[in-house]
Amino acid sequence: MRVWRQLADFVQRHGAAALISVHDVKGSAPREVGARMVVRPDGAFHGTIGGGQLEFRMLDIAREMLDAGRGPARIFDQALGPDLGQCCGGRVKILIETFDARAMEELTPLVAAEAEGRLFELECRMEEGRVKRDFASAVGDDRWTGWRETHGEVRTPVLLFGAGHVGRALVLSLAPLPFAVRWLDDRDDAFPAHLPPNAKAVRMWDPEAEIAEASPQSLILVMTHDHPLDMEITAAALRRDFPYVGLIGSATKRARFEKRFRELGIPEETIRSLVCPIGLPDIEDKDPAIIAASVTAQLLQVREHGGVAQKFSPPAASNDT
Template sequence: MNLVWIRLLETVDAQGLAALASVVAVAGSAPREAGARLVLRPDGGFWGTVGGGQLEWSLIGEARAALAAGRGPAQARDWPLGPDLGQCCGGRVTTWVETFDARDRDMLARFAALEAAGRFDVAACPGEDGRVVRRVLSSADRAPAEGVVERFGDDGAPVLLFGAGHVGRALAIALAPLPFRLTWVDSRAGEFPAHIPANATVRVADNPVEVVGSAPPGAFVMVMTHSHPLDLAVTTAALKRTELGPVGLIGSATKRARFLKRMREAGLSDAALARLVCPIGAPGVSGKEPAVIAAMTAAQLLQWRDAALRIAHGGADWLKVAGAGRTRRH
């Protein structure tokens, strides 16, 4: 969950008190990784997850009890998942449960502003009063000798989506809860829905091709406009930018072959063309309904996001990743 401090601030302002349950360390197999968090409201509502099952149920119970007691020291606990909770994972999880009220508002607002601006790290450790003390780390800071380093803010992979038609809308909805930062592009302002997902920024562009030039390095591109000539122009521009990730194009194998022929005639190299993924979508499902295509394309984007992390550590390359996505037919 990315919006931890924003949710805490909203909850304190609305209900006067909020609780935060965090996974701060994991050993062995566990439902979630360190950094998984859950914000609980006094009215019982919550955001996020620490992994589900008995661990989450127990942590929510502890957070409710902490809210009932009011703002106080953080509660640290070590959970042997098998012996204590009967979970088959078998690992151990260390958690913190914290409470916040109006006395913490300045701190919550400061962290919420940092969270809205992007990613940031803090050094966190229990203070003398038992509450967790956090210090924002700069890029030059080393990890502290005591306590833990926590990461907050947006870690979404950038995606450029060209087209606000039926499939474009369905894909934007499918990506809304997922770790992506979406730039949604169309020349037709009236095609965008009234409500835009929080992780999406709309760009109404007379010439959508120009938006390709502003894409950050590593961005993924999905092309599904209302016009085949525009599809070709956007796809060509994206493939020319060798520092971008794979370029997905909605369409059939026939459309792919025709586009490849024209792009070769335009001088694109085989290495650039190898990044083209058409048809789009993870394999295994053949439905052509917009929601089905969107679901399978969202799964494919998650695969690309994981691959980008492996590539950063020398464990994969985009040619293999793009080649794995050519089995669907739309």
């Protein structure tokens, strides 16, 4: 969630909004420091600080603060077990702030920084009861006292070749997640009329050029309507050092493709890195939505553990498609 964009949108549309942030955590807690919620005056919200009684209580307080009008920020210290009856057992500090139209000047540069698609750090301090935020200096200031916050998000790029049933299901599955999907197909009428905000439909003219121009952090998924085209795209992808190259298909399809890859001189270790069949190995259902959910879980594993430092290791078992 882009916190500052959502906050500015609520302020512009509804006149005010509250920001609830996990400020500090000791022990076990539902969410980490930096988890945030943005709340409208009518109680509607985006984001979560973990659900349960902690979230319910903080939402009630945020609405009370909004009803009272713009006021000072408040920090609430909560022991999750004794205070709220939650089993986590830890202790959290929750920061709640309110914003109205007077805050738009301070929100605008934060919205712009968020839109750049990177992480950025803010230096924060209390000033006359409100949180004052400045972009963190690379030099630093020994006189500065306060705390630092990290904002923004980095979306992992995904190149998805093919707009068939599984491709469509996968785009929907990835919609709420931290991925930026470049969705490619060579057919004019392949794409649906409406796409999630994190997906861009592209009429594909030169698949090898798409591979050549892709970021090295990209995750590649190949599931076109044409096996020779799948072969062409996958071979081009394997010649580069992407963290993940996945090809939809059965073990038989993989064996046929491997033979051709060897003829093309692709190293054996690289061929072994190909993920085919795609998805988690213990999920064998071939329904497009289930394949999409399985592949999404696999991509999240790659994002969490594979990063850009190592290739993903394909599963030993298969869920033939």
